[in-house]
Amino acid sequence: xxxxxxxxxxxxxxxxxxxxxxxxxxxxxxxxxxxxxxxxxxxxxxxxxxxxxxxxxxxxxxxxxxxxxxxxxxxxxxxxxxxxxxxxxxxxxxxxxxxxxxxxxxxxxxxxxxxxxxxxxxxxxxxxxxxxxxxxxxxxxxxxxxxxxxxxxxxxxxxxxxxxxxxxxxxxxxxxxxxxxxxxxxxxxxxxxxxxxxxxxxxxxxxxxxxxxxxxxxxxxxxxxxxxxxxxxxxxxxxxxxxxxxxxxxxxxxxxxxxxxxxxxxxxxxxxxxxxxxxxxxxxxxxxxxxxxxxxxxxxxxxxxxxxxxxxxxxxxxxxxxxxxxxxxxxxxxxxxxxxxxxxxxxxxxxxxxxxxxxxxxxxxxxxxxxxxxxxxxxxxxxxxxxxxx
Amino acid sequence: xxxxxxxxxxxxxxxxxxxxxxxxxxxxxxxxxxxxxxxxxxxxxxxxxxxxxxxxxxxxxxxxxxxxxxxxxxxxxxxxxxxxxxxxxxxxxxxxxxxxxxxxxxxxxxxxxxxxxxxxxxxxxxxxxxxxxxxxxxxxxxxxxxxxxxxxxxxxxxxxxxxxxxxxxxxxxxxxxxxxxxxxxxxxxxxxxxxxxxxxxxxxxxxxxxxxxxxxxxxxxxxxxxxxxxxxxxxxxxxxxxxxxxxxxxxxxxxxxxxxxxxxxxxxxxxxxxxxxxxxxxxxxxxxxxxxxxxxxxxxxxxxxxxxxxxxxxxxxxxxxxxxx
Ligand SMILES: Nc1ncnc2c1ncn2[C@@H]1O[C@H](COP(=O)(O)OP(=O)(O)O)[C@@H](O)[C@H]1O
Ligand SMILES: [Mg+2]
Numbered sequence: 001x002x003x004x005x006x007x008x009x010x011x012x013x014x015x016x017x018x019x020x021x022x023x024x025x026x027x028x029x030x031x032x033x034x035x036x037x038x039x040x041x042x043x044x045x046x047x048x049x050x051x052x053x054x055x056x057x058x059x060x061x062x063x064x065x066x067x068x069x070x071x072x073x074x075x076x077x078x079x080x081x082x083x084x085x086x087x088x089x090x091x092x093x094x095x096x097x098x099x100x101x102x103x104x105x106x107x108x109x110x111x112x113x114x115x116x117x118x119x120x121x122x123x124x125x126x127x128x129x130x131x132x133x134x135x136x137x138x139x140x141x142x143x144x145x146x147x148x149x150x151x152x153x154x155x156x157x158x159x160x161x162x163x164x165x166x167x168x169x170x171x172x173x174x175x176x177x178x179x180x181x182x183x184x185x186x187x188x189x190x191x192x193x194x195x196x197x198x199x200x201x202x203x204x205x206x207x208x209x210x211x212x213x214x215x216x217x218x219x220x221x222x223x224x225x226x227x228x229x230x231x232x233x234x235x236x237x238x239x240x241x242x243x244x245x246x247x248x249x250x251x252x253x254x255x256x257x258x259x260x261x262x263x264x265x266x267x268x269x270x271x272x273x274x275x276x277x278x279x280x281x282x283x284x285x286x287x288x289x290x291x292x293x294x295x296x297x298x299x300x301x302x303x304x305x306x307x308x309x310x311x312x313x314x315x316x317x318x319x320x321x322x323x324x325x326x327x328x329x330x331x332x333x334x335x336x337x338x339x340x341x342x343x344x345x346x347x348x349x350x351x352x353x354x355x356x357x358x359x360x361x362x363x364x365x366x367x368x369x370x371x372x373x374x375x376x377x378x379x380x381x382x383x384x385x386x387x388x389x390x
Numbered sequence: 391x392x393x394x395x396x397x398x399x400x401x402x403x404x405x406x407x408x409x410x411x412x413x414x415x416x417x418x419x420x421x422x423x424x425x426x427x428x429x430x431x432x433x434x435x436x437x438x439x440x441x442x443x444x445x446x447x448x449x450x451x452x453x454x455x456x457x458x459x460x461x462x463x464x465x466x467x468x469x470x471x472x473x474x475x476x477x478x479x480x481x482x483x484x485x486x487x488x489x490x491x492x493x494x495x496x497x498x499x500x501x502x503x504x505x506x507x508x509x510x511x512x513x514x515x516x517x518x519x520x521x522x523x524x525x526x527x528x529x530x531x532x533x534x535x536x537x538x539x540x541x542x543x544x545x546x547x548x549x550x551x552x553x554x555x556x557x558x559x560x561x562x563x564x565x566x567x568x569x570x571x572x573x574x575x576x577x578x579x580x581x582x583x584x585x586x587x588x589x590x591x592x593x594x595x596x597x598x599x600x601x602x603x604x605x606x607x608x609x610x611x612x613x614x615x616x617x618x619x620x621x622x623x624x625x626x627x628x629x630x631x632x633x634x635x636x637x638x639x640x641x642x643x644x645x646x647x648x649x650x651x652x653x654x655x656x657x658x659x660x661x662x663x664x665x666x667x668x669x670x671x672x673x674x675x676x677x678x679x680x681x682x683x684x685x686x687x688x689x690x691x692x693x694x695x696x697x698x699x700x701x702x703x704x705x706x707x708x709x710x711x712x713x714x715x
Contacts, residue, residue: 227486
């Protein structure tokens with residue numbers, strides 16, 4: 001254990017003295033974030049768009065009118081709202097066509113049901129282009145219903161779920177008849193979506209993590225080039241400690257660099273990723289996943305040039321397909337593969353935490369990241385050793 | 391990761407520290423080391439003398455447990471050596487042929503690092519690092535990164551690291567290659583001193599002068615095979631043990647040659663102008679009688695030169711080629 005610690009600390013000292021880690025793991029990605037932020041300009045701005053809401057409400061219903069009033073009062077809080085009152089059928093159509101970001105159908109007998117304490121369902125339909133604005137409006141609706149005492153909002157991200165409108169009603173019903181009198185579901189997707197700046201920071205952090213962890217492998221190859229590998233192997237210790245120390249070194253660098261990137265990026269661009277504990281768990285799992293790849297690279301690369309090439313290819317493929325530059329989506333097998341991407345999983349996880357999710361909510365991305373690590377380690381075992389330690 | 395330090399045992403082998411037994415190592419079709427066996431005793435310096443590519447480093451690598459032999463075994467202080475064997479490596483100090491130091495670390499940091507891996511700690515580590523810095527003459531330069539060192543300083547540090555833990559068996563693989571004459575002499579002197587302290591040493595080289603000066607016994611290696619082994623004198627006897635004596639003087643060289651040829655020790659005598667070239671057995675013993683006989687036959691000697699075959703001649707004799715190209 002002492003020897004492992006000696007190997008690790010001496011390796012880290014050298015990585016830090018040779019400034020390239022600091023440059024590639026922290027400075028370059030931060031600079032890139034800044035540059036991309038400038039290029040993307042206005043679209044990156046957090047300025048909220050006007051929330052267009054189509055509402056159908058029963059006539060002469062007092063509480064329904066109050067609910068609409070509450071939505072219309074939103075501009076006082078800084079969000080522009082445009083409310084169109086129309087028929088229930090039109091609400092569906094407007095939301096699906098995207099003319100309205102959000103459609104709300106307030107049922108007949110709304111006031112009466114609320115006052116009787118019976119379950120009430122407000123059907124919410126999120127349009128294709130719906131974003132954070134719809135979420136804000138929905139939270140107002142939910143807040144209203146909460147205060148009203150007993151109600152339910154069944155919301156379906158209709159277009160996104162791809163369900164026929166007839167089934168949406170059924171879904172809403174199911175939600176409404178659940179145990180709780182008040183229940184609300186919103187489209188899962190909007191919960192996991194980072195705003196563009198957050199996505200930029202998370203994406204770049206994920207991409208550069210792939211490069212940062214490669215410094216451990218490069219360190220091992222450097223040992224060979226310095227001739228110190230022979231000396232290390234003549235030391236009274238298990239020779240596996242040499243490889244292990246490099247992998248740990250990658251791990252430490254990865255955790256530190258990613259933490260710095262998310263913190264500094266968040267501060268610079270005014271993004272909050274949410275619960276520090278959940279973020280920390282995500283970072284650790286993402287670093288485990290990416291570091292596990294270095295076991296494969298160690299076996300394949302004979303020289304630092306080869307290692308750099310392999311690692312760059314892996315970083316670009318996983319980074320781009322994981323959505324480091326722009327969101328990626330796919331269907332079928334391709335879609336599944338994209339879902340299993342560690343960079344993508346990390347970005348999704350940060351989406352969940354930024355939306356207020358805690359440790360309990362990031363199970364899926366954590367499992368994907370750890371699963372990825374397990375698979376990489378198994379592959380590494382079966383790759384023939386022709387690299388640094390051969 | 392606990393280490394069980396095993397006490398050195400020399401039982402059975404008398405004072406043999408190292409036993410190398412029938413080592414074979416192949417790289418593809420090439421047999422780099424072909425059935426090499428030898429032993430080294432405490433306080434003994436064993437030389438592996440051979441040209442580049444002879445198999446010295448490959449042999450050393452198996453002895454130091456860096457490389458798994460295809461056949462054969464290495465036993466250090468009674469313990470089986472191998473890449474996964476930690477215990478015997480405590481008694482081993484390796485000075486690799488290629489420099490094995492970290493360029494971004496200082497000399498002290500390099501020594502501290504390897505010292506800790508060798509199991510030194512606390513005050514012992516500190517004092518040993520200080521001693522080795524002193525021994526290698528690097529105390530004044532202990533702080534700067536070693537990438538700023540001269541070649542000789544790097545070599546000295548490279549050797550110093552191998553000595554930190556006072557190993558029972560020190561292995562030096564061509565430690566003087568690319569070193570200025572002054573550093574070279576310092577290195578040779580320190581190896582002599584270590585051997586005097588009782589350290590067993592393996593010293594590989596392709597310089598026959600170094601092997602002659604340092605080594606108690608020498609193995610001559612070529613094409614992966616030990617061609618011959620023994621003390622310097624034993625090896626030279628292999629060439630037939632013929633020495634040369636050149637007499638210079640005035641007088642009847644022809645008569646002197648005839649008189650000298652009658653001696654048992656003289657195999658051949660050729661008279662040249664003013665010189666007499668003799669091929670003799672064991673010149674140091676025979677020279678007195680030769681000088682007396684030559685003088686008695688009327689030769690006035692102004693100079694006597696003895697030249698004996700060296701390891702270079704031995705190598706030539708054994709392999710038919712020169713040690714250095
Ligand atoms: N890792 C290796 N792979 C293939 N051939 C090797 C390897 N190491 C050494 N050799 C070959 O084995 C022979 C002996 O090399 P080496 O032991 O380094 O000789 P020396 O140290 O006496 O110069 C040489 O022909 C060399 O090219
Ligand atoms: Mg060599």
